[in-house]
Amino acid sequence: MSTTILGLPPAGIDPYRVGRMGGGRSEPPRRHETGPAPKRIVVGYGFWIFLLSDIVMFSTFFAAHAVLRGAFAGGPTGRDLFNIPNVAVETALLLASSFACGLAAVAMETRNMLWTQVMLLLTGLLGLGFLLIEVNEFATLVAHGAGPDRSGFLSSFFALVGCHGLHVTAGLLWLGTMMAQIFVKGFAPRVYRRMLCFNLFWHALDIIWVAIFTFVYLYGVAA
Amino acid sequence: MNDSAPDISGGGGDMTPGVSDVAQFSPRSAILGYALGLAFAIILTLVSFFIANTQLIWQPSIPVALAVLAIAQIGVHLVFFLHITTSPDNANNVLALAFGVLIVFLIVVGSVWIMGHMNDRMMPMDQIMQMQR
Numbered sequence: 604m605s606t607t608i609l610g611l612p613p614a615g616i617d618p619y620r621v622g623r624m625g626g627g628r629s630e631p632p633r634r635h636e637t638g639p640a641p642k643r644i645v646v647g648y649g650f651w652i653f654l655l656s657d658i659v660m661f662s663t664f665f666a667a668h669a670v671l672r673g674a675f676a677g678g679p680t681g682r683d684l685f686n687i688p689n690v691a692v693e694t695a696l697l698l699a700s701s702f703a704c705g706l707a708a709v710a711m712e713t714r715n716m717l718w719t720q721v722m723l724l725l726t727g728l729l730g731l732g733f734l735l736i737e738v739n740e741f742a743t744l745v746a747h748g749a750g751p752d753r754s755g756f757l758s759s760f761f762a763l764v765g766c767h768g769l770h771v772t773a774g775l776l777w778l779g780t781m782m783a784q785i786f787v788k789g790f791a792p793r794v795y796r797r798m799l800c801f802n803l804f805w806h807a808l809d810i811i812w813v814a815i816f817t818f819v820y821l822y823g824v825a826a
Numbered sequence: 827m828n829d830s831a832p833d834i835s836g837g838g839g840d841m842t843p844g845v846s847d848v849a850q851f852s853p854r855s856a857i858l859g860y861a862l863g864l865a866f867a868i869i870l871t872l873v874s875f876f877i878a879n880t881q882l883i884w885q886p887s888i889p890v891a892l893a894v895l896a897i898a899q900i901g902v903h904l905v906f907f908l909h910i911t912t913s914p915d916n917a918n919n920v921l922a923l924a925f926g927v928l929i930v931f932l933i934v935v936g937s938v939w940i941m942g943h944m945n946d947r948m949m950p951m952d953q954i955m956q957m958q959r
Contacts, residue, residue, distance in 0.1 A: 650843075
Protein backbone atom coordinates (compact mmCIF):
# COMPACT_ATOMS: atom_id res chain seq x y z
CA MET A 604 0.00 0.00 0.00
CA SER A 605 1.28 3.39 -0.95
CA THR A 606 0.39 5.56 2.01
CA THR A 607 3.13 7.35 3.92
CA ILE A 608 4.06 6.94 7.54
CA LEU A 609 1.30 9.21 8.80
CA GLY A 610 -1.30 7.40 6.79
CA LEU A 611 -1.52 10.25 4.31
CA PRO A 612 -2.35 9.33 0.76
CA PRO A 613 0.21 9.92 -1.95
CA ALA A 614 0.20 13.29 -3.73
CA GLY A 615 -2.28 13.91 -6.49
CA ILE A 616 -5.18 12.14 -4.82
CA ASP A 617 -7.82 14.08 -2.98
CA PRO A 618 -7.49 12.99 0.65
CA TYR A 619 -10.68 14.75 1.64
CA ARG A 620 -12.96 12.83 -0.62
CA VAL A 621 -15.37 11.16 1.73
CA GLY A 622 -16.71 7.75 1.20
CA ARG A 623 -15.87 4.64 -0.70
CA MET A 624 -12.39 4.77 -2.17
CA GLY A 625 -11.92 8.12 -0.49
CA GLY A 626 -8.45 9.09 0.55
CA GLY A 627 -6.93 7.56 -2.53
CA ARG A 628 -7.29 3.94 -1.63
CA SER A 629 -6.78 1.79 -4.66
CA GLU A 630 -7.28 -1.72 -3.37
CA PRO A 631 -10.72 -3.08 -2.58
CA PRO A 632 -11.93 -1.71 0.74
CA ARG A 633 -11.65 -3.97 3.74
CA ARG A 634 -14.40 -4.49 6.27
CA HIS A 635 -14.80 -1.47 8.56
CA GLU A 636 -13.24 0.75 5.91
CA THR A 637 -16.05 0.79 3.43
CA GLY A 638 -16.86 4.48 3.48
CA PRO A 639 -19.67 6.14 5.36
CA ALA A 640 -21.91 3.85 7.32
CA PRO A 641 -25.42 3.28 6.00
CA LYS A 642 -27.95 5.83 7.16
CA ARG A 643 -29.66 3.20 9.29
CA ILE A 644 -26.50 2.89 11.36
CA VAL A 645 -25.94 6.63 11.63
CA VAL A 646 -29.52 7.33 12.68
CA GLY A 647 -29.56 4.48 15.18
CA TYR A 648 -26.27 5.60 16.69
CA GLY A 649 -27.39 9.19 16.96
CA PHE A 650 -30.59 8.16 18.66
CA TRP A 651 -28.61 5.93 21.02
CA ILE A 652 -26.56 8.97 22.04
CA PHE A 653 -29.79 10.89 22.66
CA LEU A 654 -31.14 8.05 24.80
CA LEU A 655 -27.96 8.01 26.86
CA SER A 656 -28.27 11.76 27.43
CA ASP A 657 -31.89 11.19 28.45
CA ILE A 658 -30.71 8.56 30.92
CA VAL A 659 -28.17 11.04 32.30
CA MET A 660 -31.07 13.49 32.73
CA PHE A 661 -33.01 10.83 34.60
CA SER A 662 -30.00 10.16 36.79
CA THR A 663 -30.24 13.70 38.18
CA PHE A 664 -33.83 12.94 39.26
CA PHE A 665 -32.65 9.66 40.77
CA ALA A 666 -29.90 11.51 42.62
CA ALA A 667 -32.42 14.02 43.98
CA HIS A 668 -34.66 11.22 45.16
CA ALA A 669 -31.75 9.35 46.73
CA VAL A 670 -30.80 12.47 48.66
CA LEU A 671 -34.38 13.26 49.74
CA ARG A 672 -35.61 9.73 50.42
CA GLY A 673 -35.55 10.33 54.17
CA ALA A 674 -37.00 13.87 54.08
CA PHE A 675 -40.52 12.96 55.16
CA ALA A 676 -41.13 16.22 57.09
CA GLY A 677 -43.26 14.25 59.54
CA GLY A 678 -45.45 13.07 56.68
CA PRO A 679 -46.15 9.62 55.25
CA THR A 680 -43.25 7.34 54.26
CA GLY A 681 -42.97 5.00 51.31
CA ARG A 682 -44.07 2.15 53.55
CA ASP A 683 -47.36 3.97 54.21
CA LEU A 684 -47.98 5.03 50.62
CA PHE A 685 -46.66 2.53 48.11
CA ASN A 686 -48.99 -0.17 46.89
CA ILE A 687 -46.55 -2.87 45.82
CA PRO A 688 -49.05 -5.19 44.05
CA ASN A 689 -50.02 -2.17 41.96
CA VAL A 690 -46.38 -1.57 41.08
CA ALA A 691 -46.02 -5.24 40.14
CA VAL A 692 -48.92 -4.91 37.68
CA GLU A 693 -47.38 -1.74 36.21
CA THR A 694 -44.07 -3.55 35.83
CA ALA A 695 -45.73 -6.50 34.11
CA LEU A 696 -47.62 -4.22 31.71
CA LEU A 697 -44.55 -2.25 30.74
CA LEU A 698 -42.41 -5.36 30.30
CA ALA A 699 -45.09 -6.98 28.13
CA SER A 700 -45.34 -3.74 26.16
CA SER A 701 -41.58 -3.76 25.58
CA PHE A 702 -41.78 -7.37 24.41
CA ALA A 703 -44.65 -6.59 22.03
CA CYS A 704 -42.61 -3.70 20.65
CA GLY A 705 -39.76 -6.13 19.97
CA LEU A 706 -42.15 -8.42 18.13
CA ALA A 707 -43.36 -5.46 16.08
CA ALA A 708 -39.74 -4.86 15.07
CA VAL A 709 -39.44 -8.51 14.02
CA ALA A 710 -42.66 -8.24 12.01
CA MET A 711 -41.29 -5.11 10.36
CA GLU A 712 -38.09 -6.93 9.37
CA THR A 713 -40.23 -9.45 7.53
CA ARG A 714 -42.32 -6.59 6.02
CA ASN A 715 -45.51 -8.00 7.46
CA MET A 716 -47.98 -5.13 7.67
CA LEU A 717 -50.70 -6.93 9.63
CA TRP A 718 -48.46 -8.27 12.40
CA THR A 719 -46.52 -5.03 12.65
CA GLN A 720 -49.74 -3.09 13.25
CA VAL A 721 -51.16 -5.71 15.61
CA MET A 722 -48.01 -5.75 17.72
CA LEU A 723 -47.76 -1.96 17.73
CA LEU A 724 -51.38 -1.73 18.84
CA LEU A 725 -50.67 -4.23 21.62
CA THR A 726 -47.61 -2.20 22.62
CA GLY A 727 -49.74 0.91 22.82
CA LEU A 728 -52.59 -0.69 24.78
CA LEU A 729 -50.22 -2.19 27.36
CA GLY A 730 -48.41 1.15 27.65
CA LEU A 731 -51.74 2.92 28.07
CA GLY A 732 -52.70 0.47 30.83
CA PHE A 733 -49.45 1.29 32.60
CA LEU A 734 -50.08 5.00 32.28
CA LEU A 735 -53.66 4.77 33.59
CA ILE A 736 -52.54 2.87 36.69
CA GLU A 737 -49.84 5.46 37.29
CA VAL A 738 -52.26 8.39 36.90
CA ASN A 739 -54.67 6.64 39.25
CA GLU A 740 -51.87 6.16 41.78
CA PHE A 741 -50.91 9.84 41.62
CA ALA A 742 -54.53 10.92 41.98
CA THR A 743 -54.97 8.67 45.03
CA LEU A 744 -51.82 10.05 46.65
CA VAL A 745 -52.87 13.66 46.08
CA ALA A 746 -56.39 12.91 47.35
CA HIS A 747 -54.90 11.55 50.58
CA GLY A 748 -52.91 14.72 51.14
CA ALA A 749 -49.66 13.12 49.98
CA GLY A 750 -49.10 15.37 46.96
CA PRO A 751 -45.76 16.72 45.80
CA ASP A 752 -46.10 19.66 48.21
CA ARG A 753 -46.21 17.45 51.32
CA SER A 754 -42.49 16.68 51.77
CA GLY A 755 -39.14 16.64 50.01
CA PHE A 756 -39.49 12.89 49.68
CA LEU A 757 -42.80 13.24 47.84
CA SER A 758 -41.57 16.14 45.67
CA SER A 759 -38.69 14.05 44.39
CA PHE A 760 -40.94 11.02 44.02
CA PHE A 761 -43.46 12.87 41.86
CA ALA A 762 -40.71 14.53 39.83
CA LEU A 763 -38.94 11.26 39.04
CA VAL A 764 -41.92 8.97 38.44
CA GLY A 765 -43.86 11.79 36.75
CA CYS A 766 -40.95 12.41 34.38
CA HIS A 767 -41.00 8.75 33.40
CA GLY A 768 -44.78 8.96 32.97
CA LEU A 769 -44.36 11.96 30.66
CA HIS A 770 -41.87 9.98 28.61
CA VAL A 771 -44.36 7.13 28.31
CA THR A 772 -47.06 9.61 27.25
CA ALA A 773 -44.79 11.07 24.58
CA GLY A 774 -43.92 7.52 23.51
CA LEU A 775 -47.60 6.67 23.08
CA LEU A 776 -48.14 9.73 20.88
CA TRP A 777 -45.09 8.75 18.84
CA LEU A 778 -46.43 5.20 18.62
CA GLY A 779 -49.73 6.48 17.20
CA THR A 780 -47.95 8.48 14.51
CA MET A 781 -45.73 5.47 13.72
CA MET A 782 -48.77 3.26 13.15
CA ALA A 783 -50.27 5.89 10.88
CA GLN A 784 -47.02 6.33 8.94
CA ILE A 785 -46.54 2.60 8.45
CA PHE A 786 -50.15 2.31 7.35
CA VAL A 787 -49.91 5.15 4.84
CA LYS A 788 -46.33 4.95 3.60
CA GLY A 789 -45.60 1.27 4.11
CA PHE A 790 -42.08 0.23 5.07
CA ALA A 791 -40.26 3.07 3.34
CA PRO A 792 -36.64 3.46 4.51
CA ARG A 793 -37.50 6.69 6.36
CA VAL A 794 -40.38 5.05 8.19
CA TYR A 795 -38.23 2.03 8.94
CA ARG A 796 -35.58 4.23 10.59
CA ARG A 797 -38.14 6.09 12.67
CA MET A 798 -39.57 2.80 13.82
CA LEU A 799 -36.07 1.67 14.76
CA CYS A 800 -35.67 4.77 16.92
CA PHE A 801 -39.08 4.24 18.49
CA ASN A 802 -38.09 0.71 19.45
CA LEU A 803 -34.95 1.98 21.16
CA PHE A 804 -36.95 4.64 22.97
CA TRP A 805 -39.54 2.20 24.26
CA HIS A 806 -36.97 -0.32 25.48
CA ALA A 807 -35.01 2.47 27.17
CA LEU A 808 -38.16 3.55 29.05
CA ASP A 809 -38.45 0.01 30.37
CA ILE A 810 -34.84 0.19 31.58
CA ILE A 811 -35.64 3.40 33.44
CA TRP A 812 -38.69 1.72 34.96
CA VAL A 813 -36.54 -1.16 36.26
CA ALA A 814 -34.47 1.40 38.15
CA ILE A 815 -37.63 3.17 39.40
CA PHE A 816 -39.44 0.12 40.74
CA THR A 817 -36.27 -1.05 42.45
CA PHE A 818 -34.77 2.14 43.85
CA VAL A 819 -37.99 4.07 44.51
CA TYR A 820 -40.73 1.57 45.31
CA LEU A 821 -38.95 -1.52 46.63
CA TYR A 822 -36.31 0.52 48.49
CA GLY A 823 -39.14 2.70 49.79
CA VAL A 824 -40.85 -0.22 51.49
CA ALA A 825 -37.90 -2.46 52.29
CA ALA A 826 -34.99 -0.28 53.24
CA MET B 827 -23.18 0.31 -5.57
CA ASN B 828 -25.99 2.75 -6.02
CA ASP B 829 -25.75 5.21 -3.14
CA SER B 830 -29.31 6.46 -3.46
CA ALA B 831 -30.74 2.99 -2.98
CA PRO B 832 -32.25 2.60 0.47
CA ASP B 833 -29.83 0.50 2.43
CA ILE B 834 -31.78 -1.12 5.18
CA SER B 835 -30.31 -4.54 4.82
CA GLY B 836 -27.15 -4.04 6.81
CA GLY B 837 -24.10 -3.89 4.62
CA GLY B 838 -21.72 -1.77 6.69
CA GLY B 839 -19.55 -3.27 9.34
CA ASP B 840 -21.10 -1.35 12.21
CA MET B 841 -24.22 -2.21 14.11
CA THR B 842 -26.89 0.05 15.41
CA PRO B 843 -28.56 -0.51 18.74
CA GLY B 844 -31.89 -2.26 18.47
CA VAL B 845 -30.98 -4.37 15.49
CA SER B 846 -29.30 -7.70 15.46
CA ASP B 847 -27.41 -8.66 12.34
CA VAL B 848 -29.93 -7.85 9.65
CA ALA B 849 -27.97 -9.56 6.91
CA GLN B 850 -28.77 -12.98 8.35
CA PHE B 851 -32.16 -12.09 9.77
CA SER B 852 -34.38 -14.96 10.77
CA PRO B 853 -37.73 -14.20 12.41
CA ARG B 854 -37.66 -17.40 14.42
CA SER B 855 -34.34 -16.70 16.13
CA ALA B 856 -35.23 -13.03 16.59
CA ILE B 857 -38.47 -13.90 18.37
CA LEU B 858 -36.63 -16.51 20.39
CA GLY B 859 -34.14 -13.84 21.47
CA TYR B 860 -36.89 -11.51 22.65
CA ALA B 861 -38.67 -14.38 24.42
CA LEU B 862 -35.46 -15.36 26.19
CA GLY B 863 -34.96 -11.77 27.31
CA LEU B 864 -38.56 -11.63 28.51
CA ALA B 865 -38.10 -14.85 30.50
CA PHE B 866 -34.93 -13.55 32.19
CA ALA B 867 -36.59 -10.21 32.93
CA ILE B 868 -39.65 -11.91 34.46
CA ILE B 869 -37.50 -14.13 36.68
CA LEU B 870 -35.40 -11.18 37.90
CA THR B 871 -38.49 -9.05 38.52
CA LEU B 872 -40.22 -11.81 40.49
CA VAL B 873 -37.12 -12.33 42.64
CA SER B 874 -36.88 -8.56 43.25
CA PHE B 875 -40.48 -8.27 44.42
CA PHE B 876 -40.14 -11.43 46.48
CA ILE B 877 -37.05 -10.48 48.45
CA ALA B 878 -38.29 -6.94 49.09
CA ASN B 879 -41.02 -8.36 51.31
CA THR B 880 -39.51 -11.52 52.71
CA GLN B 881 -38.25 -12.24 56.19
CA LEU B 882 -36.33 -15.25 54.89
CA ILE B 883 -33.03 -13.51 54.24
CA TRP B 884 -30.83 -11.32 56.39
CA GLN B 885 -32.53 -7.92 56.30
CA PRO B 886 -29.47 -5.64 55.76
CA SER B 887 -28.60 -7.60 52.62
CA ILE B 888 -31.89 -6.72 50.91
CA PRO B 889 -30.90 -3.30 49.45
CA VAL B 890 -27.71 -4.75 48.00
CA ALA B 891 -29.55 -7.74 46.58
CA LEU B 892 -32.18 -5.46 45.00
CA ALA B 893 -29.49 -3.28 43.43
CA VAL B 894 -27.72 -6.31 41.99
CA LEU B 895 -30.97 -7.70 40.59
CA ALA B 896 -31.85 -4.35 39.02
CA ILE B 897 -28.44 -4.04 37.37
CA ALA B 898 -28.73 -7.61 36.12
CA GLN B 899 -32.14 -6.88 34.62
CA ILE B 900 -30.88 -3.72 32.97
CA GLY B 901 -28.14 -5.86 31.47
CA VAL B 902 -30.73 -8.35 30.19
CA HIS B 903 -32.70 -5.50 28.59
CA LEU B 904 -29.58 -4.09 26.95
CA VAL B 905 -28.51 -7.41 25.49
CA PHE B 906 -31.80 -9.01 24.47
CA PHE B 907 -33.97 -5.97 23.66
CA LEU B 908 -31.51 -3.27 22.60
CA HIS B 909 -29.02 -5.78 21.16
CA ILE B 910 -25.97 -4.12 22.68
CA THR B 911 -23.35 -6.83 22.64
CA THR B 912 -19.60 -7.05 22.96
CA SER B 913 -19.00 -7.87 19.32
CA PRO B 914 -16.44 -5.64 17.57
CA ASP B 915 -19.22 -4.17 15.39
CA ASN B 916 -20.80 -2.80 18.54
CA ALA B 917 -17.72 -0.98 19.81
CA ASN B 918 -19.14 2.50 19.23
CA ASN B 919 -22.40 1.71 20.98
CA VAL B 920 -20.65 0.12 23.96
CA LEU B 921 -18.24 3.03 24.28
CA ALA B 922 -21.12 5.51 24.31
CA LEU B 923 -22.90 3.35 26.88
CA ALA B 924 -19.78 3.18 29.04
CA PHE B 925 -19.49 6.96 28.98
CA GLY B 926 -23.16 7.32 29.89
CA VAL B 927 -22.78 4.90 32.78
CA LEU B 928 -19.75 6.85 34.01
CA ILE B 929 -21.70 10.11 34.04
CA VAL B 930 -24.72 8.51 35.74
CA PHE B 931 -22.41 7.02 38.36
CA LEU B 932 -20.71 10.38 39.01
CA ILE B 933 -24.01 12.23 39.33
CA VAL B 934 -25.78 9.74 41.60
CA VAL B 935 -22.89 8.64 43.82
CA GLY B 936 -21.45 12.15 43.97
CA SER B 937 -24.78 13.66 45.03
CA VAL B 938 -25.44 11.02 47.68
CA TRP B 939 -21.90 11.31 49.01
CA ILE B 940 -21.79 15.08 49.23
CA MET B 941 -25.31 15.56 50.53
CA GLY B 942 -24.77 12.80 53.10
CA HIS B 943 -21.75 14.64 54.50
CA MET B 944 -23.59 17.94 54.51
CA ASN B 945 -26.47 16.36 56.41
CA ASP B 946 -24.03 14.97 58.97
CA ARG B 947 -22.44 18.36 59.52
CA MET B 948 -25.67 20.26 59.79
CA MET B 949 -26.62 21.63 63.18
CA PRO B 950 -29.55 19.77 64.78
CA MET B 951 -32.82 21.46 63.98
CA ASP B 952 -33.67 22.56 67.56
CA GLN B 953 -30.34 24.41 67.85
CA ILE B 954 -31.02 26.25 64.59
CA MET B 955 -34.39 27.31 65.97
CA GLN B 956 -32.72 28.62 69.14
CA MET B 957 -30.19 30.65 67.15
CA GLN B 958 -32.96 32.27 65.17
CA ARG B 959 -34.74 33.36 68.30
